[in-house]
Structure formats: structure tokens, C-alpha cells
Amino acid sequence: MPKTIEEINEKIKNGSVVVLTAEEIISYTEENGIKKTARDIDVVTTATFGAMCSSGAILNFGHSDPPIKMTKVWLNDVPAYAGLAAVDTYIGGTELSEVEGMNYGGAYVIEDLIAGKNIKLRAIGYGTDCYPRKEINTFINKNSINEAYLFNPRNAYQNYSVATNSSDKTIYTYMGKLLPHFGNATYSCAGQLSPLINDPYYRTIGIGTRVFLGGGIGYVVWNGTQHNPEVERLPNGVPVDGAGTLALIGNLKQMTTRFIKAATFPGYGVTMFVGIGIPIPVIDEEMVEYLKVKDEDVYTNIYDYSVQRRNRPIFGKVNYKELRSGTITINKKEVPTGSLSSYPKAIEIASILKHWIKNGNFLLTQPVVNLPTEGFTKPLNIVNEEEINGY
């Protein structure tokens, strides 16, 4: 018998809900079979904690007296986008400090805000009759600021590449430091714990889905940018490359630096580790078929990041059990592997979300609109105006 979200929410409210993490469901299904698991288990919690560059925060500072229409904004010397209403701004995670370069940036401002630290705000404007002030230098923090919420245009990639380096020099990438001659390989997906790996066709995760974001409550507001659902998939539905993505929103004031962490990949720049947890309702037996997915069922492509082109050469496929074993074989060479997403943090998030649900503090949501299962990411072509009309 299929279960509705309403029925599961009733169980959450009366305390009878049965929740497992995406790791626990694997052995449960192996022992009890699909049918019994679908009957017994109501919710499975998935999670990921990885570097997600397309993250940032929308801030509204409130108005000064006299007020200013801010046209350029700096937070701790990091530029923020101000082409919005007078005191609205967007601080992007990867923006670099004008003073400290890669050692500080947008993600650090966000982490410092969450930590409750004071942030230096400088803004300039051209002055209007309604906004006469032309410059402001002041301080803000989490308590003083009018509004602050994370708005991340692309998070929680459904699978991602493995990166390696065939060249004869060390390269510094968003996949970390890659040593020459296949000296190492890095990957960045939580595998069996990852949200969209457990709901590969977006049956339960869609616009409006309530999630754990950075330690607080957040929501899926759209598909993420570069949502690319039509990539090659295995019979279990799992895509073998980056596929679906999520745009997420959440109240920054609820978050904790345990689950939002600024980072710098030397030679690449600033990014942000984002902790995300998504509950998946066990609505029917088909859902259990997806939720039982384990690391050895999730494959991904190995790419050569030393080739500085949009399309990089592929060295074959590998699964997450092999990746997690510490070495994989590329071109007959044993290559040490390392994860960029934190499995221990993902486990921690899945467990926290499980307890929120069991304790009645987190209700599930029916998506308002499902995420697209068709469509692909378009490239940017370098063309003249005549050629663009042909697209």
C-alpha cells in the first residue's frame, strides 16, 4: 500500500514514525526485503557535506539615517553585489577579498556572520533625493542585521566526476591539488548517502521540499543551475556523472559553522562547504528500490583535469566502494584516492535529521512542482551576432 506524505506526517506528529538513515536502510532492506521495508520504514534521511561554489547569501541591512542607496558594497573588504534595491545585497561564496585575496572571501564572510562575529560594512552610493547619503562605514553582525538568508543557486550535485592529472606537473583545481602522472585522484559525492542518488528520478524531492541546510531549516526553491537530468544512467536510475542539482534557500540566522564552512583550495580560490540533509518519504516499494542503493552501485567517470578544455578525456568508470577503498586503477597504475566531501559530516547530518523527524520537529513536504527529468546543460559558444541567430 503506498503511503502519502500526510500519513507519514501524522506518524511524525504522534511519534510512531520509523526513520532510518540512507546507510541504515541498506542492511535493513537486505535483511527484510523490499515489501517489508516499504511497510516498516516511513522516512530515509540522506545527506551530503561538500564544497559547493554556487552558494551565497542575500542580506538586507536595514536603513541608515539618513538612508543610502548602496551601489557598491564591501563586507570585510569582500565585494558584494548591490544592483538591487537600496540595502539589498548578494554576497557570493567565491568572491575574493580585495585585501587578502584567496585567503578570505565571500564564504568566509558568511561563516563569520553565522559565527556571530562582527563584519565591517562599507558601501557607497550616488545620492538621490530619497537616498541622500553617499557613503557609509559601519559594522553588522547576525543579531543586528535585518535579514540574512542563504540562497545557493546550485547545490547537492547528483553524482560528480573523479579528477586526476595525467600531466607532468602539479595542478591546483576546484577538485584539490592533483599530483602529476596520476599521483592521486579526488572525488566529491557522498555516494550511498547523497540525496539525489537516493531519489534518482526526483519522485519526492522537488520545489518546496523542506531540507536541513547548514544546521537550520531550508527549502528547495528550483532545480539548481546546470541541472542535467538526461546523462547516462545505470539500470538502477543512478546517473554516472553530474546530473540533477538543487537551488536551496535557508535562514542564515539558524545555521551553524559546524555545517557551513568557508574553504580555500590553494591556487583555485574560495568556496564553501555546505551541509545538506534531505528526508525521503518511503511512499512505495519502488522508492525502496532506489533507497537501497549502496556505494558499489554508484558509478562515476574519471576525468583528466590537466586537459584545460570543456570536454576532458575520460579514463573509465569506477564505483564509490572502490573510491572509498583508498586506491583505484587508472591506466594500469594504482592511484590513491581522497574524498572532497566529508562522509563523517554527512553521516552526522543524516542522523540529526533523523532525530528531528523522530522527535516531531520536522514535517515532510509534498513538492509543489517536480524537478525536470528532461533537458540538458547548454554550452556557451563563442559566436558573432549572425551565428547566434542560428541557435
Next chain:
Amino acid sequence: MATEKLILNFPQDVVKKPVVYHIAKDFDLEFNILRAEITPEFEGKMVLEIKGKKEKIERCKEYLQNEGVKVSEASREIILDKNLCVDCGLCVSLCFVKAFYNKESTYEIDFDKNKCILCGICLNACPVNAIKAKV
């Protein structure tokens, strides 16, 4: 018995001398070469762990200096700051002696100082700056 980690720098003219052989033969010291490399300028660098009687280690250091080898104690140490670490695992892929490793059941990152050969590849890599060289 004492154990010391030494960093030896061999200028170009000393590179060809079999000094390590004499460490064992003349001073009765046990040695373990943790790392050895010749730079593009044909200078040699070696990280050596030596074990033996304290006074023989001291005499050995004198001998090396007389031969023109620059000897410094490996006071540099690699430190993993667990307060900053987010347990990703980039360092694990960079560490070929497996001083950085994932704990078996939890995948948490740990660092075994005794395995570290001070190669420094892990420096300038950690995204949350949790790996530092302590001088």
C-alpha cells in the same frame, strides 16, 4: 639508545661521497632513509632517521659537517588541527606514506606522525587550512 630525525643537505660537490655508508660502518648507527632527492641544481636532500648511542650520533653529526653536509634536526613537524578539519580526505590522496588516513569504520581523518616523512606535499592543499608545518 637514541633516535633522531635529521635533514641532510648535500652541496653539489658532496653528492657523490658515500657518507651514509660511513654512518653505519664507522658509527654503528642504524639508519632509515625516509626521503632522498636530488634537486635540479644537483644538490642532495635527505631525511634520515638514525638510531644508536647518543654520543655516537653526536660524533656522526660532526663527521657529516666536516664532510661538508649541512645537518639540521628535523624540528619541522606536520600537524593536523582536528578543530579545523572537516574530515574530507584530500590529504589522504596526497600522502603516499599513508600518514594521513581514514579511520576504518567512521572515515574520520587521522594523522600518524610516526609515518610522516616531512615531504610537505600535504601543505598548500588543505581547503580548511587544518594542516600546518610546525617549526
